[in-house]
Amino acid sequence: MTCAKHPDLMFKVNIFVLLCNTLGKTNSMGTCDVSMLPKVTTDLDLSNFDWCSYVLKCVEDTRFSWNESSATSYYFGPIILLTFLYVECVRFDGFKIERGIPAICYWTVDNMRKREDLELKSVGLGNGEILENIGANQEESIEVSHYLIII
Numbered sequence: 001m002t003c004a005k006h007p008d009l010m011f012k013v014n015i016f017v018l019l020c021n022t023l024g025k026t027n028s029m030g031t032c033d034v035s036m037l038p039k040v041t042t043d044l045d046l047s048n049f050d051w052c053s054y055v056l057k058c059v060e061d062t063r064f065s066w067n068e069s070s071a072t073s074y075y076f077g078p079i080i081l082l083t084f085l086y087v088e089c090v091r092f093d094g095f096k097i098e099r100g101i102p103a104i105c106y107w108t109v110d111n112m113r114k115r116e117d118l119e120l121k122s123v124g125l126g127n128g129e130i131l132e133n134i135g136a137n138q139e140e141s142i143e144v145s146h147y148l149i150i151i
Helices: 009-024 051-065 079-089 109-121 144-150
Strands: none
Touching: 009 051, 009 079, 051 079, 079 109
16 A cells, blocks of 8 residues: 555545545444445546535435434434534524634534533523524525525
8 A cells, every 4th residue: 555656446445435424424323335336436536526415415315314303313414514514504602713614624623522512501402593604705605594404
């Protein structure tokens, strides 16, 4: 691996499965979803893969598989996306942070943990109002409400 100039197919397979399961969805019981493996070819360019469409499709696919009223039902969808949507788009006055695009540049793991702790101690998770869209102009604005309806 350290001598290779170009990634071999097995490396691509491993990275692709890791990204699909981290950014997208897993199967029940936390096992890897390998349904995307047929897309791996020797000429697959991961930098040109449409990750946004894949993640949004995962939101739609996993939406109904989670039963929030069941203690044994777990969500297997793109939790990273939902976490960023939540912290960026749900108002909580107890923790102020600059908002911007992309949100990942503003929300560090430490900031997310601080917000979670403070929010749980005060109003509880999910009790804030949805904030306005972010963007310098209408073309750059993020339409959050569309994705929150899907969820």
